[in-house]
Amino acid sequence: MAQAAAARLITKIVDAQAARGTASVVLTGGRNGNGLLAALAASPARDAVDWGRLDLWWGDERFLPAGDPDRNEVQAREALLERVPVDPSRVHPMPACDGPWGNDAEAAAEGYAAELATARDVLNHGAVPRFDVLLLGVGPDTHVASLFPEHPALHERERPVVAVHGAPKPPPTRITLTLPAIRTAREVWLLAAGEDKADAARIALSGPGELQVPAAGAYGESRTLWLLDRAAASALPPQLYPPATA
Ligand SMILES: O=C1O[C@H](COP(=O)(O)O)[C@@H](O)[C@H](O)[C@H]1O
Numbered sequence: 001m002a003q004a005a006a007a008r009l010i011t012k013i014v015d016a017q018a019a020r021g022t023a024s025v026v027l028t029g030g031r032n033g034n035g036l037l038a039a040l041a042a043s044p045a046r047d048a049v050d051w052g053r054l055d056l057w058w059g060d061e062r063f064l065p066a067g068d069p070d071r072n073e074v075q076a077r078e079a080l081l082e083r084v085p086v087d088p089s090r091v092h093p094m095p096a097c098d099g100p101w102g103n104d105a106e107a108a109a110e111g112y113a114a115e116l117a118t119a120r121d122v123l124n125h126g127a128v129p130r131f132d133v134l135l136l137g138v139g140p141d142t143h144v145a146s147l148f149p150e151h152p153a154l155h156e157r158e159r160p161v162v163a164v165h166g167a168p169k170p171p172p173t174r175i176t177l178t179l180p181a182i183r184t185a186r187e188v189w190l191l192a193a194g195e196d197k198a199d200a201a202r203i204a205l206s207g208p209g210e211l212q213v214p215a216a217g218a219y220g221e222s223r224t225l226w227l228l229d230r231a232a233a234s235a236l237p238p239q240l241y242p243p244a245t246a
Contacts, residue, residue, distance in 0.1 A: 029072030
């Protein structure tokens with residue numbers, strides 16, 4: 001799944017750069033997201049990407065000190081960003097808890113929203129840039145980014161970025177894009193690999209509400225793509241699995 005997703009992402013970035021000169025991708029944390037980045041780093045096709053014309057953002061971050069190995073940013077740098085010639089000025093990690101806003105997660109979320117606004121899509125009156133692809137690793141509890149089932153952040157309709165407190169998965173304090181911000185992306189790709197994701201994929205693709213099942217509320221403006229391996233797809237409703245091969 002990681003290799004197939006990496007190959008798709010390379011193609012998508014190359015196409016976006018050919019069409020618009022640049023591409024923008026929102027990265028996710030977690031096992032599946034990091035697996036994709038590692039597969040991308042290992043792919044000979046990675047040289048087709050113009051890494052200097054790629055903007056990278058994050059969908060969520062664990063609010064920890066800079067350099068903490070549990071930060072999504074640190075894991076992404078290890079898996080991919082230290083291995084390709086990205087332009088550091090176009091890499092936009094979410095703030096750390098010892099950064100310019102200190103331990104104030106709300107201020108850090110506002111700060112990231114302001115950074116997103118500097119690159120926003122003026123033509124579409126958007127609060128955030130027009131992301132080409134927004135990646136989301138689906139958690140076993142159906143969370144995406146740091147939007148956890150029944151958490152207040154899921155009610156946010158105005159702000160593109162919010163702080164999260166009391167997350168059920170450590171660390172408890174996080175920063176996340178909101179569902180309205182996620183839905184402005186051209187394409188949203190949801191990643192689920194492994195047996196422990198099978199129930200999450202089944203539930204999310206069975207038409208539930210987004211407050212109970214955040215993954216169900218994550219979709220892109222022109223495309224929503226679920227990328228699953230066989231284990232994660234094994235519990236899908238019969239009308240969805242086995243997938244069509246045509
Ligand atoms: O904590 C997080 O977890 C999820 C999914 O992680 P996984 O290891 O179960 O694949 C990820 O989407 C999110 O970005 C991250 O902060």
